[in-house]
Amino acid sequence: MMQPKVxxxxxxxxxxxxxxxFMGHFISPDDDPRSTxxxxxxxxxxKAGDQRTEWAVNNEATTISILISGKFCLKFEDREIILSREGDYVLWCPGEPHCWVAESDCTILTVRWPSKPSDSVALPL
Structure with a gap:
């Protein structure tokens, strides 16, 4: 059966x-429009205080995180960027180690491209 177009x-x-x-290569079945x-x-x-303390890197994907609400800090090797106004964003290219912390309860929309299995890897400290 063919998947719906909407x-x-x-x-x-x-x-x-x-x-x-909720969208990417990991969605099944493969013909679902969200599988890409x-x-x-x-x-x-x-929630305030949530964090990913281990550094990670995407080998091929570019990523953009956009703040919907709250306050969110993305940490990179040479800087920390705090998203505090609705619509604040940070975009980073492949190979940039990063981690993050939620400074307050917050909602973030993140888009990463392309979607490839095993592209995001944890880095040893």
Whole structure:
């Protein structure tokens, strides 16, 4: 059976079992319009103090994180960028180590492209 051409849903619900990611190569079945190698989309809802302390890097993907609400800090090797106004964003290229902390309860929309298995890797400290 062919998948529909219009899909609707809830990003938080659909991404609940994948750390907020609801579009990308990891969606099945393969003919679902949300299953794509072109990009990945994440709806991240974080409580104040949530953080990813281990450094990670994407070998091939470019990433943009856009603040929907709250205050969020992305850490890079040479700087920290705080997103504090609705619409603030940070874009980083492949090979940039990063980690993050939620400075307050917040919601972040993240898009990463392309969507490739095993592209995001943790870095040893």
């Amino acid at each position: 899909i609707y849903g809830n990003a938080a619900v659909e991404g609940a079992n994948r750390w907020g990611w 190698a072109v990009l990945e989309v994440k709806w991240g809802v974080h």
